[in-house]
Amino acid sequence: MPYNNSMKIYFTCTILLLLTISGFSQSSTIKLRDDLFADKSTIFSKFIPLNNGELTYGACLLDPKTFIYQINQFKADASRKIKNKKNESLIKKDIDYFTRNIVEYYVSHYGRDSLVMATIQQINAEKRSDPNYASLIKEASKKLQIKILSTAEAKFLNEFVLGAADLNDTELFKHSVAYRDWIDSYLYNLNIDRQFRYSSSEYESRYLLPLEAIYNKIPPGFIKNHLTYQYTLFALKMVTNPQKLDSLYGDFARRRENSEYKADIDQVYNNLILSRPNSLAPDFSYYDVNDKLVRLNELRGKYVYIDIWATWCAPCKVEIPFLSRLESDYSTKNIIFLSLSVDNSSDKAKWVSYVKNNKLGGIQVIADKDFNSDFIRKFSVASIPRFILIDPVGQIVFSNAARPSDPDLRNHLDHLLK
Incomplete structure (x- = not known):
């Protein structure tokens, strides 16, 4: 090597x-x-x-x-x-x-x-x-x-x-x-x-x-x-091609020696099936920086672009200026920008301070159990930043949407919001 x-x-x-x-x-x-x-x-x-x-x-x-x-x-x-x-x-x-x-x-x-x-x-x-x-x-x-x-x-x-x-x-x-x-x-x-x-x-x-x-x-x-088990679990969370996902799951399931891990893999795979396009997005109820409860289902009627991030995540912070421009450029369109932090609950004060000091826009909420939160697990989030786009009736458009810095995102949004 x-x-x-x-x-x-x-x-x-x-x-x-x-x-x-x-x-x-x-x-x-x-x-x-x-x-x-x-x-x-x-x-x-x-x-x-x-x-x-x-x-x-x-x-x-x-x-x-x-x-x-x-x-x-x-x-x-x-x-x-x-x-x-x-x-x-x-x-x-x-x-x-x-x-x-x-x-x-x-x-x-x-x-x-x-x-x-x-x-x-x-x-x-x-x-x-x-x-x-x-x-x-x-x-x-x-x-x-x-x-x-x-x-x-x-x-x-x-x-x-x-x-x-x-x-x-x-x-x-x-x-x-x-x-x-x-x-x-x-x-x-x-x-x-x-x-x-x-x-x-x-x-x-x-x-x-x-x-x-x-x-x-x-x-x-x-x-x-x-x-x-470890690498199958990770690959399932990173691969988006449906055929590759099905093949990956099938390869693991056929190996008898993996039986003690199968329940974990089954859960992730089933969540991935449920998070494919046109599936109904799972709901969440998380608190914003002012301790106001925000429910995802209550945002229906508009597209919702979700940014999953954390204050400790450098690549996440790189995307913030691009996200801010999107919020400004699409402020009159039928879309809401929501940032969901997976900071540990013990770091909530740090998250609130970061959001307020940097004057972050959109809706800012924090998950209740960081990466172990129900919403995060249902989307099998393995790494951040991660972006999700949901349509006005609550159905998933992209479970792994383009980043704010990716020009393809504006192309997608322009097509959907025309």
Whole structure:
């Protein structure tokens, strides 16, 4: 699995994807834990600085030998601090896969100029509607790498990440998020080259590649069964093509070893069937920033464009200026713009403050149980931002509508509202 610049750029997107999978794919009957060694990040930061749990740009400019030396110093120190001698072997594996993930992050971000990265993020946030957006990103990206790994260095680091790895350690899988994250990354990177070969019309096929890797690379047993469930669940929530959805569900249902997960998959699949175009949208009753109850069904008579977002979601915030323009441009049309936050209920005050301080328009409501809210689950929302369009009689037009920044959305709205 050689590392290259395209992989580095893709890996950032992959991490966001994997966070979504890890956060929302727990089976209702099988619980995975992370209870082997709680102080890894705290101890690690004494050897290499972290910022909010991630390597700093400065750390990713260290030469590989110095970086790996510090990694090994951390491993030795962490191993000396193991108190549970009964599980010492398992804990050392947890520490090992934690460092493998750190090294992979280092490789994927190696040699990046922090100022250029800030420029790229600014362009992405402010220039998405600019006709020169693509060329602006391309030009800025040319200056991103100020250091590049040699072939020998890349090979050495690659061996650190992949060498002597075990793909079938059931106990470690059940108790170590570091090991599970490593396997997730391994599955994606197996098909890194194929990820870029799909045309835009075949984009959704990318979500099926990890399943192919699981069938071919993971030995039979608990890990294979759980990963099949995990990635089937995620793919069901991301794929919109009805034929692919039916095929995906059928493949899972035919495998007898997946029986203990079938109830979860059945529920998601049935919800997807109910959220197809022309189906009646489920109702909700959520509170707005002034603690007034808003019912979706009471908005009938107009189209409703729903933006599912959160204050912690950077891509969601990118869409806000575009959504504001839509609200202004369609203010006299038969459409309501509603933003539904999936912030945790404990962060409600933060959400209210963000909405008011940024003077967000439209109807602003917050879900009662974040991603576990009934409305969110019925639409099988796996990632945000997510947009839904409902017609005046309460039927679903698009369960996965175009984003405000996508010109296709205006084309759809102009056609419907003419």
